[in-house]
Amino acid sequence: MRTNVVLDDQLVEEALRASGLKTKRDVIHLALTEFVQNRRRLNLLDLAGKIEFSEGYDHKALREAL
Secondary structure, three states, rough: OOOOOOHHHHHHHHHHHHHHOOOOOOOHHHHHHHHHHHHHHHHHHOOOOOOOOOOOOOOOHHHHHH
């Protein structure tokens, strides 16, 4: 999708240096990807203490299977 936005030049330059990426497009794509991943992670944290596991559920056995 194409769009025009006004970006903070210093922030973009800092993001380019920090990421090692070459283009603004790549930096914006990375930033959006990381934003979405972080939000998904936060949404999972909201579930802490609200999930009950079945009796006999063994999470360690599942890890060993991988």
